[in-house]
Amino acid sequence: MEFFLDKWSCAICHHQPLIMPEQIVILDFGSQYTQVIARRIRECSVYSTILRYDTPAAEIAKLNPKGIILSGGPASVYAPKAPHPDIAVFDLGVPVLGVCYGIQLMAHFLGGKVESGARREYGKGTLTVKDKTCPLFRKLPAKQQIWNSHADKITQLPKGFKAVAVSENSPFAAIEDRKRHFYGLQFHPEVVHTQHGRELISNFVHAICGCSKSWNMRKYVDQAVEEIRAQVGKEKVILGLSGGVDSSVAAALIHRAIGDQLTCIFVNNGLLRAREAEVVQEVFGRHFKIKLQYEDDSKQFLQLLKGITDPEKKRKIIGKAFIEVFQAATKRVGKAKFLAQGTLYPDVIESVPIAGNPAALIKSHHNVGGLPKGMKFKLVEPLKCLFKDEVRQLGLELGVPKEIVYRQPFPGPGLAVRILGEVTPARCEILRNADSIVVEEMKRSEWYYKVWQSFAVLLPVRSVGVMGDERTYDYTIALRVVESQDGMTADWVKLPYELLETISSRICNEVKGVNRVCFDISSKPPATIEWE
Numbered sequence: 012m013e014f015f016l017d018k019w020s021c022a023i024c025h026h027q028p029l030i031m032p033e034q035i036v037i038l039d040f041g042s043q044y045t046q047v048i049a050r051r052i053r054e055c056s057v058y059s060t061i062l063r064y065d066t067p068a069a070e071i072a073k074l075n076p077k078g079i080i081l082s083g084g085p086a087s088v089y090a091p092k093a094p095h096p097d098i099a100v101f102d103l104g105v106p107v108l109g110v111c112y113g114i115q116l117m118a119h120f121l122g123g124k125v126e127s128g129a130r131r132e133y134g135k136g137t138l139t140v141k142d143k144t145c146p147l148f149r150k151l152p153a154k155q156q157i158w159n160s161h162a163d164k165i166t167q168l169p170k171g172f173k174a175v176a177v178s179e180n181s182p183f184a185a186i187e188d189r190k191r192h193f194y195g196l197q198f199h200p201e202v203v204h205t206q207h208g209r210e211l212i213s214n215f216v217h218a219i220c221g222c223s224k225s226w227n228m229r230k231y232v233d234q235a236v237e238e239i240r241a242q243v244g245k246e247k248v249i250l251g252l253s254g255g256v257d258s259s260v261a262a263a264l265i266h267r268a269i270g271d272q273l274t275c276i277f278v279n280n281g282l283l284r285a286r287e288a289e290v291v292q293e294v295f296g297r298h299f300k301i302k303l304q305y306e307d308d309s310k311q312f313l314q315l316l317k318g319i320t321d322p323e324k325k326r327k328i329i330g331k332a333f334i335e336v337f338q339a340a341t342k343r344v345g346k347a348k349f350l351a352q353g354t355l356y357p358d359v360i361e362s363v364p365i366a367g368n369p370a371a372l373i374k375s376h377h378n379v380g381g382l383p384k385g386m387k388f389k390l391v392e393p394l395k396c397l398f399k400d401e402v403r404q405l406g407l408e409l410g411v412p413k414e415i416v417y418r419q420p421f422p423g424p425g426l427a428v429r430i431l432g433e434v435t436p437a438r439c440e441i442l443r444n445a446d447s448i449v450v451e452e453m454k455r456s457e458w459y460y461k462v463w464q465s466f467a468v469l470l471p472v473r474s475v476g477v478m479g480d481e482r483t484y485d486y487t488i489a490l491r492v493v494e495s496q497d498g499m500t501a502d503w504v505k506l507p508y509e510l511l512e513t514i515s516s517r518i519c520n521e522v523k524g525v526n527r528v529c530f531d532i533s534s535k536p537p538a539t540i541e542w543e
């Protein structure tokens with residue numbers, strides 16, 4: 012049910028932890044790879060924070076960063092509205108690494124020259140290191156594959172700088188002013204196609220900035236527990252538990268911090284998969300001993316959906332009913348000052364509004380505008396500086412079962428988006444049974460954790476079949492199995508025929524009401540992942 016909870020409120024403010032870890036600040040100039048830089052740094056066991064490109068140097072200084080990275084970006088440094096940093100960032104006395112657009116900013120603001128390249132240099136290249144004593148290239152080979160994506164190029168270095176590596180197209184592929192600890196890379200060290208990119212970033216954060224390897228999930232638990240206690244005091248906290256990764260991990264973490272001051276509300280909307288309600292009650296109620304208020308409103312939801320076939324209408328009805336049920340449930344918990352949410356870091360990073368940047372849309376998260384009317388809670392968002400895979404690590408650290416930590420995404424409106432046409436109790440039952448077989452066989456064959464999603468869809472189409480000597484006239488199940496990085500684009504997974512055969516024959520034999528199984532071989536776009 013994360014859909015409803017996570018998008019209720021804006022969490023952009025105060026996303027800096029109260030207790031300051033040793034960190035690297037990344038100034039975001041609009042590159043599609045900025046978050047990847049942040050991830051790579053964290054993989055080096057160093058905390059990283061992404062800030063807007065024009066964050067005042069005085070604000071940055073308050074975070075006491077060990078180093079600063081200027082990200083790439085789509086603009087040209089001379090473009091009329093090109094994003095520029097507060098140039099006082101170069102006076103903070105900490106190492107600075109400029110990446111791609113970032114190196115050009117350095118050259119431009121520190122006294123060098125940048126010119127528009129006649130053509131865009133894009134794709135693979137070879138880097139030749141000229142000065143092996145440069146700490147960025149510590150223990151790295153003299154020749155390595157790199158990934159470029161830029162149009163402008165440096166034509167004259169600022170005073171104090173020298174080239175330490177060259178590429179086919181650039182005599183200034185890597186530059187340094189070792190005295191002032193300024194470094195620049197014309198290519199992208201953060202992307203996987205740059206052969207030694209991880210080591211380059213590790214060299215910057217460890218060898219140049221002097222960061223220790225102190226960022227790990229065990230420490231994060233201690234830090235987050237202290238913060239939650241400091242924020243909440245003796246007040247009560249409510250959390251809407253969906254059974255999904257984010258709300259589950261948030262629940263386990265907050266419970267570790269404040270125990271019985273936390274009450275989780277779990278709403279059964281009648282659109283859950285098989286055993287979902289039982290697993291949540293088992294894991295959180297009995298195992299973690301978290302105060303769990305189980306709201307079985309399945310009859311009410313299914314009643315409201317009677318006769319409704321339009322997918323948007325279904326969503327609206329479910330969304331509205333959920334808010335009402337949740338509001339009523341919070342009242343029964345008693346006076347709570349805080350609402351906890353499993354908001355993640357990518358939800359709170361403000362995208363940079365730069366012309367030409369496809370990511371320059373304000374996140375929908377920010378447009379939703381606060382909690383539903385009448386709900387005056389303060390927010391507790393203990394995952395808001397973590398990426399998804401860090402949340403999974405945190406879940407494991409807290410003892411959340413693998414079954415939940417590595418759960419595939421499940422839409423808030425549940426089976427309603429996987430039953431085409433009218434949602435009825437009988438159709439929910441059929442889909443649940445078919446879906447259980449899909450999950451079981453995907454897990455048995457070890458495909459379940461390799462794919463983004465794998466599920467059954469019930470089509471309200473009946474066709475003729477034959478079972479024994481009898482003709483049947485039953486529903487069709489579509490099998491949807493996709494791989495994806497983020498759900499924005501997806502491709503269908505080429506499952507082995509044997510596995511498809513097992514799933515199909517089990518569904519037709521074991522699920523009453525189904526006599527046909529189809530495999531969806533559409534990618535997204537043009538199709539979507541859910542059928543609706």
Ligand code: XMP
Pocket residue numbers: 012013014015420421422423424464498499535538539540541542
């Ligand atoms: P589509 O169907 O748009 O889905 O390709 C992209 C991803 O989003 C998930 N999804 C939802 N998740 N609430 C959610 O929390 C929703 O209402 C919702 N609708 C789609 C979908 O499962 C896929 O991973």
